[in-house]
Amino acid sequence: MTAPVRLLVCDDHLVVRAGLLALLASAPDIEVVGEAGGGEEAVALAAKLTPDVVLMDLQLGPGIDGIEATRRISGTGVRVLVLTTYDTDADITRAIEAGATGYLLKAERPEELFAAIHAAARGRTALSPPVASRVMARMRAPGPTLTARELDILRQLARGLGNREIARALFVSEATVKTHLRRVYDKLGVETRAGAVAVAKEQRLLP
Numbered sequence: 740m741t742a743p744v745r746l747l748v749c750d751d752h753l754v755v756r757a758g759l760l761a762l763l764a765s766a767p768d769i770e771v772v773g774e775a776g777g778g779e780e781a782v783a784l785a786a787k788l789t790p791d792v793v794l795m796d797l798q799l800g801p802g803i804d805g806i807e808a809t810r811r812i813s814g815t816g817v818r819v820l821v822l823t824t825y826d827t828d829a830d831i832t833r834a835i836e837a838g839a840t841g842y843l844l845k846a847e848r849p850e851e852l853f854a855a856i857h858a859a860a861r862g863r864t865a866l867s868p869p870v871a872s873r874v875m876a877r878m879r880a881p882g883p884t885l886t887a888r889e890l891d892i893l894r895q896l897a898r899g900l901g902n903r904e905i906a907r908a909l910f911v912s913e914a915t916v917k918t919h920l921r922r923v924y925d926k927l928g929v930e931t932r933a934g935a936v937a938v939a940k941e942q943r944l945l946p
Contacts, residue, residue, distance in 0.1 A: 741768070743767070743768045743769055743770040744768065744769050744770065744791045744792060744856055744857060744860040745770050745772045745788070745789075745790045745791045745792075746763065746769055746770065746771050746772065746790055746791065746792050746793075746794060746856060747771075747772060747773045747774070747775065747781065747784055747785055747788060747790040747792070747793045747794070748760060748763070748771060748773070748774045748775070748793075748794045749774070749775040749776075749777075749778070749780075749781035749793060749794065749795050749796060749799070749805070749808065750776070750794075750796040750799075750822075751776050751777060751796065751798070751799045751800045752796075753776070755796075756774060756776070759794070759822075760774065762849055762852075765849075766853050768853075768857070769853065769856055769857075772788050772790050773788050773790065776799075777799050777800065777801070777802050777803075778799045778802050778803035778804060778805060778807060778808035779802050779803060779808075781793060781795065781808045781812065782803075782808055782811045782812055785812045785815065785817050786815065789817065790817060791817075791818065791860040792817075792818045792819070792820055792840075792856055792859045792860050793809075793812055793817055793818070793819045793820070794820050794822050794856070795808060795809055795812075795819050795820065795821050795822065795839070796821075796822060796823055797821060797823040797825055797830060797834070798823070798825070805821065805823070805834075806833045806834060806837050806887075807837070809821065809834060809837040809838060809839050810837040810838060812838075813837065813838030813839065813840075814838065818840045818859045818860060818862065819837075819838065819839050819840060819859075820839070820840055820841040820842075820843060820855060820856060820859040820865060821834045821839045821841065821842045821843065822843050822844075822845060822852070823842075823843075823844065823845065824844065824845050824846075826844055826867075826869055826870055826873065827943055827944065827945060828873060828942065828943045828944050829885075829890050829893075829894070829939075829943075829944045829945055831870060831873060831874065832885075832887075832890065833887055833890055836887050837887075840858075840859040840862065840863075840864060840865065841855050841858065841859045841863075841864055841865030841866060842865075842866050842867065842870050843855050843865060843866070843867050843870075844867040844869065844870065846867075847867055851867075873943075884926070885923065885926060885944065888909075888919060889919050889922060889923050889926075890944065891909055892905055892909065892916060892919045892920060892923065893923055893935065893936070893939055893944065893945065894945065895908055895909065896920075896923075896932055896935060896936055897936045897939070897940075897945050902916045902917060902920070920932075920935075923935055927939065927942075
C-alpha cells in the first residue's frame with residue numbers, strides 16, 4: 740500500500756475548515772497533519788510539518804493572503820493546491836504565478852477534491868473544469884497581461900484608494916505606484932482610473 744498524502748489545510752473560516760476536515764477524514768488515503776487559520780500560520784506549519792500538499796484558501800483575513808502564503812510555501816518545494824470560491828482571471832493568474840500546483844473551486848464534488856489532492860502530491864496540475872476553460876479561453880484569445888504587482892495595484896484602485904494610500908498598503912513608494920499605473924493604463928488602453936477599473940472588470944481581471 741502507498742502512504743497516504745500528508746495534507747495541511749488552511750482556511751480562515753472555522754466552520755468551513757471543520758467541514759473540510761470532516762470530509763477529508765472520509766478519504767482513507769489522505770492524512771490531515773495540520774490546520775491553519777491564517778497565512779503566516781500556514782507558512783510556519785508547512786515548514787514544521789513538511790506536508791505533501793497544502794490546501795490553501797485565497798482570502799484569509801488579517802495578515803498575508805493566500806497568494807503570498809502560496810508563494811512562500813511553494814518556494815520551499817511543498818505543493819500548494821488552491822481551494823477557493825473565486826475564479827476571476829486575476830486570482831487564477833496570481834495563484835499560478837505564486838507557484839500553485841492546482842486551482843480548485845469549493846463547489847467541486849468531494850471525489851474531485853480528493854483526486855486533485857493526489858494529483859498535486861504527484862506534481863500534476865489540477866484545475867476545476869470552469870478554471871481550465873477560462874485558462875484555455877485566455878490562451879486562445881489573450882487579453883492584456885498584467886504582472887502580479889500591476890494586478891495588486893489595480894485591486895487597490897478598485898477599492899477607491901489614492902496613490903499615497905496604495906503605496907502604504909503595498910509597502911512601495913508613491914513613484915512606483917505611478918509607474919505601474921501608467922503601464923496598467925497603457926495595457927488596458929485607458930487614460931483614467933475609472934476607465935482602468937471598468938475595463939478590468941469587463942476583462943474579468945477583477946471580481
